[in-house]
Amino acid sequence: xxxxxxxxxxxxxxxxxxxxxxxxxxxxxxxxxxxxxxxxxxxxxxxxxxxxxxxxxxxxxxxxxxxxxxxxxxxxxxxxxxxxxxxxxxxxxxxxxxxxxxxxxxxxxxxxxxxxxxxxxxxxxxxxxxxxxxxxxxxxxxxxxxxxxxxxxxxxxxxxxxxxxxxxxxxxxxxxxxxxxxxxxxxxxxxxxxxxxxxxxxxxxxxxxxxxxxxxxxxxxxxxxxxxxxxxxxxxxxxxxxxxxxxxxxxxx
Amino acid sequence: xxxxxxxxxxxxxxxxxxxxxxxxxxxxxxxxxxxxxxxxxxxxxxxxxxxxxxxxxxxxxxxxxxxxxxxxxxxxxxxxxxxxxxxxxxxxxxxxxxxxxxxxxxxxxxxxxxxxxxxxxxxxxxxxxxxxxxxxxxxxxxxxxxxxxxxxxxxxxxxxxxxxxxxxxxxxxxxxxxxxxxxxxxxxxxxxxxxxxxxxxxxxxxxxxxxxxxxxxxxxxxxxxxxxxxxxxxxxxxxxxxxxxxxxxxxxxxxxxx
Numbered sequence: 059x060x061x062x063x064x065x066x067x068x069x070x071x072x073x074x075x076x077x078x079x080x081x082x083x084x085x086x087x088x089x090x091x092x093x094x095x096x097x098x099x100x101x102x103x104x105x106x107x108x109x110x111x112x113x114x115x116x117x118x119x120x121x122x123x124x125x126x127x128x129x130x131x132x133x134x135x136x137x138x139x140x141x142x143x144x145x146x147x148x149x150x151x152x153x154x155x156x157x158x159x160x161x162x163x164x165x166x167x168x169x170x171x172x173x174x175x176x177x178x179x180x181x182x183x184x185x186x187x188x189x190x191x192x193x194x195x196x197x198x199x200x201x202x203x204x205x206x207x208x209x210x211x212x213x214x215x216x217x218x219x220x221x222x223x224x225x226x227x228x229x230x231x232x233x234x235x236x237x238x239x240x241x242x243x244x245x246x247x248x249x250x251x252x253x254x255x256x257x258x259x260x261x262x263x264x265x266x267x268x269x270x271x272x273x274x275x276x277x278x279x280x281x282x283x284x285x286x287x288x289x290x291x292x293x294x295x296x297x298x299x300x301x302x303x304x305x306x307x308x309x310x311x
Numbered sequence: 312x313x314x315x316x317x318x319x320x321x322x323x324x325x326x327x328x329x330x331x332x333x334x335x336x337x338x339x340x341x342x343x344x345x346x347x348x349x350x351x352x353x354x355x356x357x358x359x360x361x362x363x364x365x366x367x368x369x370x371x372x373x374x375x376x377x378x379x380x381x382x383x384x385x386x387x388x389x390x391x392x393x394x395x396x397x398x399x400x401x402x403x404x405x406x407x408x409x410x411x412x413x414x415x416x417x418x419x420x421x422x423x424x425x426x427x428x429x430x431x432x433x434x435x436x437x438x439x440x441x442x443x444x445x446x447x448x449x450x451x452x453x454x455x456x457x458x459x460x461x462x463x464x465x466x467x468x469x470x471x472x473x474x475x476x477x478x479x480x481x482x483x484x485x486x487x488x489x490x491x492x493x494x495x496x497x498x499x500x501x502x503x504x505x506x507x508x509x510x511x512x513x514x515x516x517x518x519x520x521x522x523x524x525x526x527x528x529x530x531x532x533x534x535x536x537x538x539x540x541x542x543x544x545x546x547x548x549x550x551x552x553x554x555x556x557x558x559x560x561x562x563x564x565x566x567x568x569x
Contacts, residue, residue, distance in 0.1 A: 063442035070438045071423075074431065078424045150418035151484075152397045152493075153439050222340035305400045309331055309391075 064157060071161035072168075090169040091176050094128050098177065105241045113243055115272060118185055121178050122271035123240035123264050126198075129170040130206055130263065131231045137162050137210030138217050138224045145218075145311040155307075159214055163207050182271065191275035194282075198266035201285040205263050208292030212299050218310050219303070234260060239268075262288040321490055321522060322373040322396065322413075326405035329391060333361035365391045366402065367546040373491065377522040380537035380554065382561045387543045389526050390417065393493050396524060411490030411522075414440060419477035419497050425469035429460060432468045433483055441487055450486050457512070458482035459505075477501040485512055488519040495526040510535060530558050 098121060106116045113119050140162050141148065141155055148155050182192070217223035238260045239247070247255050255261050265281040300307075348355045365388045373379060373396075383389045394400040395407060397415035422432040423439070433455060437447045444450060455464050458478045463471070471479070478501055485492070492513075498506050513536065517523055525536050533540065533554065540557025542550040542565070550560040 067438055067442055070435060074424055074427060074435050077431075078426045144423075146418070146421040147423055150416065150421045150480075151436075151440065152399055152413065152415040157439065220339065220341040220344065222342055226341045305329060305403075306331060308394055308400055 064154070064160075067154070067157045068160045068164055071157060072164045075161065075165055076168075091173055094125060094173045095177055097128065098124055101241055111242060115185055115187075117181050118178075118187075119243070119268070119272045120241055121181060122268045123238075125170065125173055125178060126202055126264050126267045127235070127238070127240050127260070128173070129166060130202065130209075130260065131235075133163055133166040133206050134209050134213060135224060135228060135231070136166060137206075138213040138227055140210075141214045141218050141307070141311065142221065149308065149311050156211070159210055160207065163203070163210060167203065178271070188274060191270045191278075194266070194270050194275055194278055197282055198270060198285065201266070201282065201289040202263050204286075204289040205259075205292040208289070208294075208296035211296035212292070215299050215303050215307060218307050234258070238264065240264065259288045259292075319375040320372045321375050321411045322407065322409035324369055324371050324373075324396070324405075324407050327366055327369045327392075327395060327402040327407060328364070328404035329366040329395065329400065329402045330362045330364045333363050364546050366395070368405070369543075369546075369548055370405075371541060371548065371551055373522050373524070375522060376517060377539060378517060378537045379522070379524050380533040380540045380557070381524060381526045381543065382528075382533065382540060382557060382565075383543035383549075384565050388546045389543055390495055392543065393417070393495050393524060393526060396491070397493055409491075413491045413493065414484055414489045415493035415495070416480065416484045416497050417495040419480040419501070420473050421480075422468035422471075422476065426467055428466060429464045429468050429471065429475075429479055430455065433464075433479060436480075436483055437486075440484060444487070451483075454479075454482040454486040457486070457508075474502055474505075478505055481505075481509055485509065485516055488516050488521050491522050491524065492516070493524045493526075496528070498527065498532055499529075506532075533558065 101124065102117055102120055105111045105120070137159055140159055144158050147153065148158070182189075213223055213227055237254060238258055239255060244255055244261070262281070262284040266278060266285050269275060269278050269281050369392065381389050381392065391400065393415060394417075395402055396409075397413050398407075399415070422429075423435050424432065427435070430451075434447060434451050437444075437451050437454070441447065441450065458464075458481075460475060460479060463475060464479075468476070477497070481497065481501060498509070501509065513523065523536065525533070527533055527536075537554055539552060540550070540554050540561075541548060542557055542561050544565060549564060550557050
């Protein structure tokens, strides 16, 4: 299928899903901004005020890691069950399953951009930092988007075979949140535990965001290369998993 | 002139075999797998995978204008064969050669977003069925009119009866001619009158260009729609040819008490 046909299907589906959601309640949209804002509020209170993590500009530091983390973890947890949730549709017609998945990712991506504009931008402007590094953000976002889509395909396909995948992933994310330098700087991790950070793919995906938002872009080139490396690895694994499992996928749906 | 059209092959199935690894059958979840990996590590790693052969070396051609019926008992591989022809599944051996535009429908009882109205679902599904059509309005409107759903078209899809859902889906999928249309046991959802109406539309549609692959257990439906029959028996072709002979083969060789 040509890309623009794929894209027109994805956008149409996303529009319809937005429509169907807002038809139910407008609170849905408020929640999109309120949810990350509350997580941010509680975490900055706990880590900055209670535990006194000593990082200058801590609000920006925290937001730079937290917002992409929320996008990645929430999109995967919403994307993983989607093939099974739409199994009737996928079994009934010849429809590209990736359209449905990509539409869910796009839906979450719109929320992510909204939270960026409504939460991060005001803090960034208030901090009086140079605005130029923000121009690098699209690169960091593209890498994160590729990795997220890849991870959704991988876990969504596995979920067709093991229906408790999302349960396991939710559990893994709750562990991973503490093992990823989001609310603490990577430098806090002692030398002999650094390997734990280095093995964590999330560390590489969030890295460029932290550098742009909190570090004025210093060290960006190195970190974005790592980030794209991880993103491409996710994408390749996704293609392999789908190729290997697509027959069984329809069989088990 | 008709005879040259008749002989034009639009899809070739060549020595297609497809199997499933039998672990797919077991409703295991991840936590079960984790426990069995710890408690029986050797079995877990070395236990050979069992294989279920679903399609075994199948070859045939679909020609333009053909109305091919597929018969076979449950589990014979009919749907798997249709999914291969549609390009949803990929055979492990052999290949399917075709440049044709193929549409397939395996079930009619599903909308895409049940909270949205029938009209909105129709529009959305039309986008998924016909990605190459730029302006879908005329097509969707024609399908809605054909479905005769009247004012029901603007109520939420989830409130539709099975028959109404089937009417909308079948009207939509047949709204535009395609090279090959695959209908897998989908006529049963609609009432007799609509089936007759649809059958006329399908005959027109077949005349317009396409070929039809039609799966059904009902001899009457096969007789009314098809001009040739393929009987699948345990993943192999048991019979291929004329309709009455095919039905006879099916009843003689695959009847449960045989």
